[in-house]
Amino acid sequence: MPVQRSIFGRPVPAIPPRRMAVLLGTIAVFAVFTLVFTLPNSIPVGPSLGRFTDHKIALPKIPKQLSPSILNPFRQAAHAPPVQKNSTTGEVSWYTNWNWLSPFSSSVTLDENRSLLPPLEERPPIYTYYDHTISKDSDRKDAENKILLTWRRAWWAQGFKPIILSPAEAMNNPLYTELQLHDIEPFIKTELSRWLAWENMGTGMLCNYLLLPMGSYEDPLLTFLRRGEYPVLTRFDKLGSGLFAGSKVDITAAVKQALGNKELKAAKDFISAVVPETFEIEPKHEALAYYDPVTIKDKYGKIADDINEGGTTGMLMLNQLTVAHLHSTWQNLFTKGIAVLKPEAEHMSAMISPAYRLAEFLAQCPESPMPASCPPNRPRCKPCVASTPLKITTPPAYRNTTELYTIGTVPHPYTNALLTSFREDIDVRWIRRESERDPWLTTLTKELLGTGVSGAPRVIKFKQAVASKYGTAHSLWITPEKETPADLDWHFGFAIPRNATDTGKSETPVPGPERRPVQKPDPKDGPVPNPDDEKKEVSLMKRAIEFGTARTPDEEKLRGAIEAWNLADTEAWRFARAFLARSRVERLKWEEEEKKYAGGAGAERGKAEGWGRWFDDR
Template identity: 35%
Template sequence: MRPNGSLSALVAGAQSISTRRLILFLGGILVLSTTLLLFTSVNLSTESLRTVSLEIPDSIKGKLHVPTVFKPATHTPPPPAKNSTASTEGWFASWSWMNPFSSGQGDRIALPPIERCSIYTYYEPPEDKVQAVVEDKMLLAWRRVWWAYGFKPMILGPAEAKTSGFYEMVNRAPYVPAMKKELMRLLAWNYVDAGILVNYRVLPMGPHDDDTISSLRRCKFVYMNRYKNFDQKLYSSDKVSLNKVLMYVTENPPAADQNVTSVEEVIANLPKPEEWMREGSYPAALADYTPEVVADKYKDLEPAQLPGLVNAHLHSTFLSHYPDGMLLLSPFPDKFGALHHPALELANRIASCPVNNPLPESCPPNLRKCTPCKKPAAISSPDHLEETTKSFTLGTIPHPFTTIELANDDVSLMNDPEKTLLRYIRRKSVRDPWIKEVTKSPYMKSGLGSPPRASKIKELVVPKLGSKFLSIWSTDKEGFKDTEWTLGFVPPTLKELKLQLPGAQGNQKKKLYNAKMANVRGKNKIIGFVEGWNTGDTEVWKFVNAWRERRVLERSKWTAAEKKYGQGLDKEER
């Protein structure tokens, strides 16, 4: 069959092209396609464009929507469940951390996996510089207390909101100012993949085992949730549900004359609002210090006094959770005074009433009635642990080398010959004396070996999700670090309290210092033998060391990441 029409012409033209010309033609197309592909796939990242200078006239700066690459630093959506501080040369994350002697990898210690749910707030600095200082202090209080409760707080702003895919639709729609401000919060939250969004003047001020706090910490959200009688101050949601709500609101913007000021009003008018947004129970453990509440409850408060009042309320509320006061764990009190002295100082700071409370008779806004702090909480020094939830415990765990050095006057691990020391340890020393002393009856049954006792200490060091916060632990190596970020408030200093505590005995201080130096430098060959002889004491000492080190490292990495945003930072973070 002969081709006809245009097809015939095409065939005739193709037959007139020589093989050599056809190869050159196809080769040219291939080179051109490759060149275009390479140039259009270059990754123009924000980092590569930081040196670009763009001058925008002041007359149009407020009206111009600046491209993404020139925006301020923004938070990025959280990566998959993974944390770089979960494994180092000193520790690794494992669900078997509770098992006795679960390390199994040389000197690396098994620690529980890190589980912190991200919690976000939205902030736009006010124009008033004095007010901006107050708000920055409130942001610091917000970050510190939510971190102490087990969350990972992050501050969002307009930069994140403008990066959301919904921003252009919100920017063009005729929303009233209050509604647009509310949507900007939700857009910023949407950009970082949802989770929890809370007003930065809302702080946890209840027990750690409160139902709402425990539910939020689980970080598992299926629907978008608001909370009863809490307006727009707290939301939780998964990404899909938040997208669904934002898509409807942006595609169906209410008219300006309707004066709709919140997303909740829009959703409430739908046929089945519960399919869009659900309502959780009133969060009684959250304290609301938003301007309206402060103006109503604390009429005599100066604006600059608010951060001090919040810190005082956090401190007094903490003390109210432990009516029996503080327990300073003090085994072998006659010998270990120098070891326990840092814990004694911290106990007195925590047990004191807040010293800079502008309204000493006031209660937190989430409590109708409270008993203002009039005198310091009681401090007792038991030689063993007590089964109670009415007291808060401070414990310092010594290295077994330190235990032997402090507890014995007739032998010195620092100075005596190695043969003498080995003979003494084998024949006269008790295995795991510290752990046996602090867990002795009635706390644990007599006759139990070291493994269950070590596991019990680990359980106290790392409380389970949904359990009460009952203790802080440290070692003779680490000391008590980051206490404000562990407690959630700043306790007064001994100088502020005008308190002079008696010092430790000079001989004990010298022995303690020598033991620390020997352990840190690893000079004394006897240390390995002492650790092998006292496996239970060594296990809990290494565990608490690793636990404390990881907490400090985890916060320092988080601080380094947040520092570039420049909001709510303390002096050490700046």
Template identity: 40%
Template sequence: MVPHRSGTLLAIIIFVGLLLFIFSSPPSTDPATGEPVSGPAKYVPRPQLPSWGGIHFPFQPSAHVRPKEQKNSTSGESKWYSDWTWLYPFSSSITLDENRSVLPPLADRPVVYTYYEPNKGNGENEDADARMLLAWRRAWYAKGFRPVILSHAEAMDNQLYEAVQRIKQDPTKKFSPELESDFFRWLAWGQMGTGLLADWRCFPMAKYDDELLSYLRRGAVPTHITRFDHLGNGLFAGESNEINEAIKEAIRQVDEHSNSMLELIPAEHFKTEKSTSLAFYSPSMITNQYPMLAEKIVSSPSEGKRALVDMVNSHLHNTFQNSFPAGIAVLKPFPEKTTALIEPSLRLAKALVRCAESADLSTCPPNIPACHVCSPSNPVRISQPAQYKNTTHVFTIGTLPHPYTLLSLQQNSEEVTTRHIRRETARDPWLTEVTKELLGDEMGGFSRSSVLKNAVAGEMAIGNSVWLTVESLPSKAGESLPPDSLDELEWQLGFKIPRDDQTDAKKEEEARKSVTDPNPSKAGIEREYELLDKAREVMKTKDVNRIGIKDVAEAWNLADTEVWRFVRAYRARSIVERKKWEEEEKYFAGPKLAV
């Protein structure tokens, strides 16, 4: 017979065992190694004990918890964390990681849809259409939208598609191909829901911060479908319910005289806005304003469409140039030492002030009939100020060096020592020099870093500047930005940037001579290129001694390092964002460009 005490003890043991079994689960991985558990240990339950992380003990110092790593937040050596605290002077106080920069949260991109039906069996026309669709996507993306190309497939998914098909088969109704295409366009839009519906020949032809474009980025009016004066069916904005209600009204109103959806949808469904920010290259507009181009489209459709793409790109480029009456500023602090450092940026500026490739440079966009046309003999002004100017009248190109890179240029030697850094150099020289005119001489690096971050990524900075890191640029004399970098900048600016292969040898030689400052000697310029090359090697090396001096340079120039990492991460994130969008849309981007 089991004694009473032994029975009680046995009952307690059984009870505790049951609790452990109920509140535990077999581990799938070893917490020490992270490897999958195998063997008998796989079936041994482990209790899931409560976490004590949120409990503060009075005799223990408080410690912040590192934020969890976000998805798609790394690219190469760049790491970032998107948060509203991005204007804090130092990101490490938020991320607890010196190499992870805090960036502003990505702005929501309202969707702008277009509807495209391919020209089957006509490869040349499809290639011309592909070029136009690429220009359309690039222009809208640069203005903060998410372009999406719809097709007949989306129209078929709309519940109202069958009703349209029944009307089409009704012998008493006249259903022209144009009306059918218009119906399918609206059906596809109604199926996708809230957003903008643009003709793929309708382009945003204004600055990023234009009043209408800002209004469109805020979203559609829920009670009406917004249309725009003088644009016809070029652009609409609406929400799903209103769109499908308008389609139902159009279905009820179809008769033998119907030609377009605008004729069928009652006026009370629309709210009309005025616009001078959108350019719609409709066939009628081309005939009226660009008769030579219209004749070319009639005589050779594929060649005419390619010429139209070139003209649209020319207008987008010209609008960019007209948007900055004070020209382009390439920041050049410490001009006696940074000629080679800013050369790629200066060459970018020269490409931006060049006239775009077009058969007729004398034309203006349809929404800006009195534009200032591009003239090779009177180009946009390029300046090289040492200080950043907070104005929207000038487009700024900033080139940030790593602290070690700037130190080696200022010392004119790659042999930078800790003693030299601590005893003979000031802290954060680049940031102090660039913001001197804006903030004066007394303010410290903490406040300056927040101001420059706002100049790089603030809402008012978008579309008014480009910021690059020196180490991501070519270091050879006469080299332009790599094609991949130019491609990325085109998506930021919204138009195709003229490339160096479009210039002749004589002009190219003149361009190479013009990028160098006349003050430094030729030997001095060559020495700068050598130092830039060696600084890039230091950035990539795994040599402990080299890494040590780089860390010393960063520790001595905390604010300079902070903004350098911020710009590097900001550029990297924009590339990741665009590539992710392109990956999602790669099967829906219309016809492919001919190689």
């Protein structure tokens, strides 16, 4: 007699063996399909640490034609995305795609060394007019070139493409012949030539090179102008001919109206040569500073006197003043200071030293002919005072605070491992048995995401901090294995000072580094190394840099192992390195193209002062 089984006193119906076999088979098939099609796709494409171990047992090998990753052997082989134009510099390469927030770039690029970056934001053109054909002495041309360079840097940092137009663009306009038929004053003729050059280029903005953006990146007016769409021809209240914005259709109509004006000879400027209804007047422009002759005479009389005499000293002083105002405006935006990130803080002082030195120069007061003055658009600014510089902190974690500027140093996992272990050499055994996974990124994002989060969401948060619109305006991320870029003036929009003023109201000679107020380290920002540890940190950093330039086969094996163990940290390092490299390539390509026009006006001349001298020991 068969046994009657029961649960909690209730009989359990018997299942025939045949049905039991069908049920178990169905479950087995479902489990296999789940493992084959779900599990591989949930693992990021990347290197396997197993091939770097010292085991003696041969592992089965999956043919490469099936998949580029051993983590997903059943995925069909696919071609990598094509190499894009201007997407490589040195050993750094990237691929631009809207899916840039994918945690691991190799899942899209199918290349471990190719980073996935966001599409470049299209920079709307902003034009200025400069007649380089007028005969001038070399000193005056150099002074004007410095002013133009300041104008270009300021607008480039705000997301625009600054372009200098010349009489060549005006003469290329079909309406230029009609302009020559008018018997008008040279000033109004130059003004009309300026508009003809703009009309020849099309939709955009026409700006006087003495008008500069001095406001936050998120300012509503600057945000609107960056869209590059101007439904009506617009000028700005009380800025005169400082800035116009409009479409090509509206610009053409305005130029034809001015040339057809029978009273053109009596016009004082282009605005008076057309009917008032031609322009829509925008009253709000708090982010624009215009250093026109009237403003200079009213607010900066010391400079106006020399400019009126035709000397170059006043122009050089004006350029120095505008640079100082750009810098002080930047400081007023970040009232909580500068955060030089220092995750795993115990032995990271040498690694973040370049970033900290940059923060010191950003925090100090710029040299200015009128240190206590304010920009014309910010009469209630807070002038920089060297006795109370901007605060510099070294927190271990990234803090998403609007009034705090962040400078991050993103190490390669090998660099981070050397410094955290504080030893000259590491091996695969140490990596697998003693080191934690992704320690740098985990510490960096601990305050934002907590501790119970995997590497993938941490990478996404990091990428947003580096490459989002907000992130690029509030942070800078560099890698310690390469020298700090020498062109960071373009990132910030002003010439970063090499010296500091004594006080905000003094006009005495600028003191050297030895007279700068030294900020004492905050104990909350982590330990400060003793002299012996500091020497060893420098030695370890040198070892990490040498490891990154040339590697033996054993070192290559070690590099692969530590990258496979720290997939998130490696992704963060590659992403930050590629993003900074692409920004430089974009600017250099644009600058090389612009050198062909307007006699190369506004270009950096002479030997640039690199960061090497800045970072010499004081």
